[in-house]
Amino acid sequence: MNTHSINSKIRIHKDLEGRAVVLKDKKVVLGVSGGIAAYKACALTSKLVQAGANVTVIMTESAQQFVTPLTFQALSRNPVYTDTFDEKVPEQIAHIDVADWADLIVLAPATANLLGKIANGIADDMLTTTLLASEAPVYVAPAMNVHMYAHPAVQENLKQLEQYGYRFIEPGEGYLACGYVGKGRLEEPETIVRVLEEQESIEQSLVGKRVLITAGPTKEKVDPVRFFTNHSTGKMGYAFAKQAASLGAEVTLISGPVSLDTPRGVYRIDVESAQEMYEKVLEHYENQDIVIKTAAVADYRPKKSYSTKIKKQSGELEVKMERTNDILKALGQHKTSQFLVGFAAETTNPLEFAKQKLEKKNLDAIVVNNISQEGAGFGGDTNIVTYINGKGEQINYPLQSKEELAKNILQHVVNELKDE
Incomplete structure (x- = not known):
């Protein structure tokens, strides 16, 4: 990917001793599964505690063959969870309580078995049930034999987890416990902590910012039965809304008619027509810091809309169309301090048309794709x-x-705002 380094742009707050304090008071669930690399999870627990995190460890049954729960209890100074049905507090359901408690979850080591379970929604122990119940970010640090890691089934599971939004700390290359040399060694605890610190600093990069996002199609009414629309489902815009909220932004989502749930922490305004979207966007535009217009708004609408159904008749039917208001152009004209991002869905000469649109509509950036x-x-x-x-x-x-893409683009926007 031809991108500027995100990590080089990260600004991590330091304490007086020069140590990163990003993880201070973070509630971290460490999931340990059954591989020889479980011994490194002990050091990881210690490093997380030293960084100021509040760590709760969940162990699989196999993990307990390598390290005892008592070791993690001593290092974390918290109870260790090993059994879904061991309810430590009678009035609470353990896996739900831990899932809600977590600010982030780290799976280290993540074995091939664990990856297969969570990629396919299997929840048969304390760790997997907690993962299904939690909405916290999940970081996966795989560890296994080099050939196991390269197996198509494992690679497919990794791809599926990426689709779910899981984040990966890639295994290192080196001498493995099985005697092979190659990729599959659990990354060092110091490196894992550093990655978490960097990523969690990114997670707060939009705190205090107001972000306005438009998403989905519009419907332009012909009569009470018929309308003109397009193929947009709103998935790209909703991914932006979800990611912006997770980065700490105050998000307003103006949405055309879609079949998607409102992302957590997002204020959603539903509209139907291009005119309704135009009015709502301008109404909320003035106080925004970032505006991302992903909505596929109709360029034309029927010049006349009928209050009763148009009856079928012999011969052709002609529907005269008129232009709708150009929302993105209006935003560019009224722009003060907002960072304005447009979208362009093209089929021919996408880059050429995108550059023209960027300049013509006074945008700060444009995202273009070739939908063919x-x-x-x-x-x-x-x-x-x-x-x-x-x-x-x-x-x-x-x-x-689209989830990963939205996060990558938002981080680039953040970096651009820092450089202004």
Whole structure:
């Protein structure tokens, strides 16, 4: 991916001793599964506690063959969970309580068996039931034999987990316990903690910012039965709303008619027509810091809308169309301090048209995709886009989930705002 380094832009607050304090008071669930690398999870627990985190360990039955729960209890100074049915507090359901408690979850080591379970929604122990019940970010640090890691089934499970939004701390290469040399060794505890600190600092990068996002299609009424619309499902815009909220932003989502749930922590306003979206966007525009217009708004609407159903008749039916208001152009004209990002779905000469739109509509950046490419069209869970900003920088994002793409683009926007 042709991107600027995100990590080089991260600003981690330091305490007086120069140590990162990003993890201070964070509630971390450490899930330990059954591999020889479980011994490294002991050091990881200690490092997390030293970084100020409040750590609760969940062990699988197999993990207890390598390390005892007492070891983790001594290192974390918290009870260790090993059994779904061991309810330590009678009035609470343990796996639900722990799932709700967690600010983030780390799976280290994550064995092939654990990856297969969580990728397929299997919940048969304390760790997997907690994972299904939690909405906290999950970091996965795999560890296994090099050939196991390369097996197509394991790689498919990793891809599925990426689609779910899980984050990965890639295994290192080196001498493995099985005698092989290759990729599959659990990353060192110090490295895992550093990755968590960097990522969690990113997670707070939009705190105090107001973000306005438009999503979905519009419906332009012909009569009480018929309307004109397009193939947009709103998935890209909703991914932006979810990710912006997770980064700490105050998010307003103006949505056309879609079949999607409102992301947690997002204020949603439902509209139907292009005119309704135009009015609502302008109403909320003035106080925003970032505006991302992913909605596929109709360019034309029927010049006349009928109050009763148009009856079938012989011959052709002609519906005269008129232009709708250009929302993005209006936003560019009224822009003060907002960082304005437009979207362009094209089928021919996408980059050329995107650059013209960027300049013509006074945008700070534009995201363009060629919807004729496999994996980049409407309705899917993935996208392939190019991000172009007003400085002439062009960043190509290859095929990836819309969730991951939204996070990557938002972080680039954050970096641009820091550089202003």
